[in-house]
Amino acid sequence: MATNLSIPHYHHSDTNNHRPLPLLHLPLRNRFLTSCNSSRRPAHDPKPPSPSLAEQLKPLSTTILPDQPNGPNTHPHPLLAKPKSTWVNPTRPKPSVLSLQRHKRSSSYSYNPQIKDLRQFAKRLNLCADSDFTAVVEEFPHTVDRENALLVLHSLRPWQKALWFLNWVKSKGVFPMETIFYNVTMKCLRFGRQFQHIEQLAFEMIDNGVELDNITYSTIITCAKRCNLFDKAVEWFERMYKTGLMPDEVTYSAVLDVYAKLGKVEEVMSLYERGRASGWTPDPIAFAVLAKMFGEAGDYDGIRYVLQEMKTLGVQPNLVVYNSLLEAMGKAGKPGLARSLFEEMVDSGITPNEKTLTALIKIYGRARWARNALELWERMKSNGWPMDFILYNTLLSMCADIGLVDEAERLFEDMKGSDKCKPDSWSYTAMLNIYGSEGNVDRAMALFREMSEANVNLNVMGCTCLIQCLGKAKKIDDLVRVFTTSVEAGIKPDDRLCGCLLSIVSNCKNDDAEKVLACLEQANPKLVAFVDILSDGANVETVKEEFKAVLSNTAVESRRPFCNCLIDVCRNRNLHERAHELLYLGTVYGLYPGLHTKTEEEWRLNVRSLSVGAAHTAFEEWMGSLAKIVQREENLPALFSASTGAGTHKFSQGLGNAFASHVAKLAAPFRESEEQAGFFVATREDLISWLQLKAPSGSASASASAA
Secondary structure (H helix, E strand, C coil), X not given: CCCCCCCCCCCCCCCCXXXXXXXXXXXXXXXXXXXXXXXXXCCCCCCCCCCCHHHHHCCHHHCCCCCCCCCCCCCCXXXXXXXXXXCCCCCCCCCCCCCCCCCCCCCCCCCCCCHHHHHHHHHHHHHCCXXXXXXXXXXXXXXXXXXXXXXXXXXXXXXXXXXXXXXXXHHHCCCCCCHHHHHHHHHHHHHCCCHHHHHHHHHHHHHHCCCCCHHHHHHHHHHHHHCCCHHHHHXXXXXXXXXXCXXXXXXXXXXXXXXXXXXXXXXXXXXHHHHHHCCCCCCHHHHHHHHHHHHHCCCHHHHHHHHHHHHHHCCCCCHHHHHHHHHHHHHCCCHHHHHHHHHHHHHCCCCCCHHHHHHHHHHHHHCCCHHHHHHHHHHHHHHCCCCCHHHHHHHHHHHHHXXXXXXXXXXXXXXXXXXXXXXXXXXXXXXXXXXXXXXCHHHHHHHHHHHHHCCCCCCHHHHHHHHHHHHHCCCHHHHHHHHHHHHHCCCCCCHHHHHHHHHHHCCCCHHHHHHHHHHHHHHCHHHHHHHHHHHCCCXXXXXXXXXXXXXXXXXXXXXXXXHHHHHHHHHHCCCHHHHHHHHHHHHHCCCCCCCEEECCCEEEEECCCCCHHHHHHHHHHHHHHHHHHHHCCCCCCCEEEEECCCCCCCCCCCHHHHHHHHHHHHCCCCEECCCCCCEEEEEHHHHHHHHHHCHHHHCHHHXXXXX
């Protein structure tokens, strides 16, 4: 079995010839928020002020921000649920949940005739060594009063020195500390991502009775977000509401992002709806947050909702929003709509950046839209759009996944001629993957030598690609040298490299197999020990326990390839009964879900995720089981089929061809479907006749399933 080195792909319903309507004109499915249409606050209200915000909302943790939706009528998706009708007293203003204007900054200090001296002093503090700070700060040039101290604090840049200066001013005790001193220091700490110090200052303010204003909370929350301390951001956001303060629009957008990153879609939409009901017009950043959130969930309806909301509010998407929407389209599996959105962006006059183009290339690659991806590359060059390492490597990886050799070589040469994007380790890995899949040993080895001359380190992925290529060509001595050199250079073999070596073992004979096993033993001695157990005639229980131990030490995504390769090893060594035992154990351990599907009209064997040897074993097992059913004269469907998959990669191993040869060798009545490649079909009558003819041998292979 050849180790799969490509990125997993997903097949979508979009076709290359279909060009959807512009996205900003797509209709919604009853997803308008009715509360948003009656959200304007009266300009003047003669009535007494409404209750405090804390009383209106109650604690956020028990009302609009539940951890889990509750109640029998709770809709699983907030946008698909019909908003509840709420009676609003027309004589009182609608309660707001945020300040619709950015909090005004108070004047930090009045004109100071000593400003030049104080700024020079602040510059000295910024430049002095940490060990000299205490001595230098004592040389404060003028009186340590409020205005002078605040001016110096505003001018300090290193967060350590801002914090030290604040503590020094407090130690003087000349004037009481005000909120603005803490706010200025916290902003400096936020630049340094020092949330712990910010929180300590906030608790100090609370203990000393210093007011925490909107700016204080905003700084705390946004710093927690930058430090990925999302729980802390939520905690301080709730604390802010309980004090009666309302966040401004910037803080509100930041909190939406926090809840989105926590995957709390219900809470995000609850906040969004309440903000809109208060008269808030979200900015592009808020919409980018929503788009990314729905994209992570693969929720295409949510993405359409964002687009419709922006159109309704007249908000023009900026580059950040378009990038978020494109990434979301990719995760939702909509390459055609992503292409349409990209064209809208370009038509609107926005120039794509590297992130935009990388997202679109990834989408095309997953959909295997090679022509679109290469056309986009030509547009990049002709329009002078920016290219970076990630974008080049994404294009190369796409060519490797699809098997576009000539196009990849042109890209690679283009990188070599670039001043800023010379090929790196991943660029060479993509090329090694292409040559390895093609079986072009000479080009792969030449590239390997070129890497050494260019001082580009081979990574474990590149090593795997090269070893796979050498294994296919049966150049085992070269394989051993490459493996030994790579390990000596510091490469640590992973499960994928071990799977590649095991796959090569399954196709080798005698001495060559022993050489490859010697390499594999350096990487995974337990796996080699299990291979020996398979050949030593151990009982089924021993095989079961040892196989379970091997799987426990293997990454989840490598367990099925390991089992496939081990079955191939058994078949290569004429241990067919062992192969059936391993297939049975693999099925028991959930490595082959959906291997068999049954309907009243058709029974199907799905072997597209199996290796050639494992597919042969599964087919034999299936025939053995069917032979017993025929002997018992039980009812059977009219049609039987086996699905091998057609293989979209140019250099795919061709499981379908191997399967066709195997059924032909057995003279089984399965014929390849003319309508769909990779499907083999047999009628009930033909299969029963063949099974009755082969009854003595057909049931022999069913021993594993009867275990």
